[in-house]
Amino acid sequence: MNRRSLIRSSWRLAVLLAAVIVAACDQSSAANKLATAEALVAKAPVEVVSRHAAADRPFVYLIGENHASVANQLELVELLKALRRESGVETILVEGSNGPFPLKKIRAEVDAGRDDDALRVYWREQLEWGRIAGYEFVALTTPGVVVHGVEDMLAKRLYETxxxxxxxxxxxxxxxxxxxxxxxxxxxxxxxxxxxxxxDTATTPxxxxxxxxxxxxxxxxxxxxxxxxxxxxxxxxxxxxxxxxxxxxxxxxxxxxRYGEDLTEMKRLEDALNASAKRFNRLSAEYKRKLKQYNRSILGGRSFGDTGSLEDGLDDEHIKEYMEPLTRSRRRLLGAEVPTSAGLERTQQKLDQEYERYQRLKARYDAFVANDYPKIKALDDFLRRKPSSTEVKAIExxxxxxxxxxxxxxxxxxxxxxxxxxxxxxxxxxxxxxxxxxxxxxxxxxxxxxETAEQELRERDAAMAENTRRYLQAHAAPLAALIVGYAHLPGMATQLRERGVGFIALRLHSSDADIEPWERRAWEARRVGARGERLFTTDPSIKELSPLLDPRWRAEEKARFGLFEHLYGVDADTVPSLRGLVGDGRVYEGVLSEGRVITTSRKPFDRNADLGDHVLERGPLPGRPGEYYQIIDRQRAQQSVRELSDSRTAYAYAYRTAETGTPSYQIVTPTGKTSVRQFLESPPRTADSSVPERVVLFREPDEVQRGGVVVSPLLDRMRASGTGGPPHDGGSPTVSSAAPEPEPRRLPDGSDDGRAGDKAPRAQAPPGAGGRGTPPLGPPGAGGAPPSGSAGGSHWSHPWLVAMLGVRPRPPRVYQTVNPRRADRNLAVLDRQRGRDLGEVAFVDEQGLASVPFTPRDGEHARIAVFHARNTEGFRRQVTEAAALGKLRNKQVALITCGDAFVETTALREALLDGGALMVWVPERQLQVQQGRALYDYVQGVVRELGPEAGTKTIDELMMHAFQRWQREHPGDPAIRIFEQSGTWVRLDRPEFRAPQTG
Structure with missing residues (x-):
């Protein structure tokens, strides 16, 4: 081997060793990144699903979360904080949106110069109420964080369809x-x-x-x-x-x-083209003017010189006549700035340059018109073509x-x-x-x-992985957190691995946890937030899925905070229309658009209560920890009354208002507004002027505290007027002489409790109606048969009809609901339940709820009575399990909560309703355990005495028979007064069908 070959071989060996060393360093670097990531997440509330080390590439923390779980979002916040603190991760890539989040602009719009601590508290409340996602909370409260959407929105839309x-x-x-x-x-x-x-064949079924x-x-x-x-x-x-x-x-x-989403660059090109044309025209006019001056100067000089040949043949008078105008013209030319040939040439060059510029711009514009505009126009024309009414009806x-x-x-x-x-x-x-x-x-x-998610989500995952790779490469980001729904984890891991991106795939612990009903609704509102109701602003623009990218959401947030500062701030000058409700409750009228009111209170409401669409929004009061608000649309409530009422059912909406100057109740019925007195004297009529079979009442919060007991003045007034009792007996009616109306009791704000204006004499309630001071019970029908004309809930005595016809009318039943539209659907199912198919009543305690039979819509095994005396987590699990098993569907439930279990009454009622129950009876006051047990026993006694059907169709009617039996066997028992004061009010709700979510 000669010296040259030896040198060449040495160089090759050195290059090979260098490559090996670099590769080893890259592998070591990749392994170190992965080891660092695993050590970092070891104590986090996550499960490591998969991992991949890629040499000399950016590294991604791939995080799978449950979008709807608030607990999951809280875990995500802590994980993102830890990644930023320990590993310097400041880039957050997210599913569901596309493009950069202009966080500086977003914060400037929604923060409005407010205190950082106050903002952090506010955004934390919004997070805990499910109104923003975990990464959005971090983006809003952590300067320096970068958020970028990597979703291919077209792939997402195709997947959904x-x-x-x-x-x-x-x-x-x-x-x-x-x-x-x-x-x-x-x-x-x-x-x-x-x-x-x-x-034994004898026992073969x-x-x-x-x-x-x-x-x-x-x-x-x-x-x-x-x-x-x-x-x-x-x-x-x-x-x-x-x-x-x-x-x-x-x-x-x-x-x-090239031109921007809204063709901004195209508009700039049009502006530049117009400006160039204007400059060209100006230069052209200037050139023509100078050229004319130049020519005139040349022509003027030549004409003056030629006159010398004429002077010899003219006399002095003719010469003077000819020369004077020429002399004046010569003087004007000599006094003016006559363009030179060089100046004229420079102007010509400027004109030529502007013409060339104009031609270039016009070529671009013509290319846009010829090649690009047809694509934009085709898209625009497509969007203008709406689905036909035939197609829409077929889908419906x-x-x-x-x-x-x-x-x-x-x-x-x-x-x-x-x-x-x-x-x-x-x-x-x-x-x-x-x-x-x-x-x-x-x-x-x-x-x-x-198992099939990876296949179904492949196109979306591939697009997100590619967008992730491009972003990391374009921005030289060494580390990033990529947040996706946990169903995307397998597919995203595969796609990132194929693209050589290192990652560790993490699944948050609470991803599989059960979702509360309020969390589902909050996620749905957040997911389609841009299409939601406008409450504080009127800007109609919508665009992205993430609320942070929606200008209207930002305007709403700023206006919301500003409005409540106006109501409750240091310089607040707005006086509530009504006050003195439970929990320092207040009602503000006239601060929003017409018909919308704000109620505030320190009393937390049940988040799981699925209220009607007339309740537009509710949540924590901004800047007031421990206080809450809700926004109610009275016009929408009135619309529900009109739309849902029919010949069988009249809906009624009750609220207290100070619009007329004096606080008083208004009750909206199918035929218009009425007073409490009119409402109690005669049942509301339907649109065709008929008397309905039942009245469904929904109302705004009006509870006050009296003697340590929370009561609704409206309901108290209805009970005191003889309504709210059990079925009437079958005897002849009696109409007593008129009795004077007592003076109205005053509420803390000086308004009446519903009795104001009820000065007209009225007939006393018939026996059994339960007037003031009398238990709402009456003697049973003859021979132990169920009382005739039975009706659960409240009733009217119809004194005028009794007097005219001398017969006993069947009064309409009165029910309460918090959601009138779902109550309407539930009533339709209840009407299908046949009395002969109801079967026996199931009696269960805390451990037997999941063992009851199923109930189809015809009402088989529909009614159950539940005795619940202990506030235990076990019973709440029983309710959840029974709902999952389908055991609550189409049920009518009497939930007899007593003792320390009473505090869970509202939550349990909503859990039963969310699980599919049609009707739930609950006590409105706390019962002692022995009182609850006594009622439970009386219900069993009624069923044993009268048979499974007990002459009733609803659980409400069955409970009325139990009260009647109790009073018959123990007249004057003081324990029963608690039920007189409480009344028997039912709520009719049913959850909407919800398809399973993926990712």
């Missing part, structure tokens, strides 16, 4: 999950037949009805499948629109990239059909499972799998959806 096709994996799994129900029923039937074959019920369920499943196919067919135009929009939008993306019909098919499927399963359980129980056959099917179905479906 793909869920409407029958062939999607999600739909296939949904249908397959219901087939498990048929399998469990068949397995139960087989076990029953095997036990029957092995035992007749399974023919069970077989029919199973076949009916399978037929319902077939109908549900057909309904899904019809829905998929009806949604074809929408899926086409989504694909067409994606195609046109992607074609226009390069145009938007398909949705209604699919919803009804789900209800029929549920009914069929409940009927079959009840029949199987009734046959299996005497034989000791274990059919628990059929009782647990609905919970099993949910678990099975969630597991399968997680």
């Amino acid at each position: 793909s869920l409407t096709t029958y062939d999607s994996p999600t739909v296939k799994l949904e249908i397959e999950s219901y087939r498990l129900g048929a399998l469990r029923l068949r397995e139960g039937l087989s076990a029953l037949e095997q036990r029957s074959t092995a035992g 007749d399974t023919s009805q069970l077989r029919e019920a199973i076949v009916a369920y399978e037929q319902s499943l077939s109908e549900y499948t057909q309904a899904w196919q019809a829905y998929s067919q009806a949604m074809r135009p929408m899926r086409y629109r989504a694909r067409e929009f994606a195609r046109l939008r992607r074609a226009a993306e390069p145009v938007f990239a 019909a398909a949705v209604e059909s699919r919803t009804e098919s789900i209800a029929r499927l549920e009914d069929a399963y409940f009927t079959a499972a009840n029949r199987l359980h009734a046959l299996a129980r005497p034989l000791g056959v274990d059919v628990n799998a059929t009782q647990r099917f609905w919970a099993e179905r949910r678990e099975w479906l969630e597991q399968r959806q997680r």
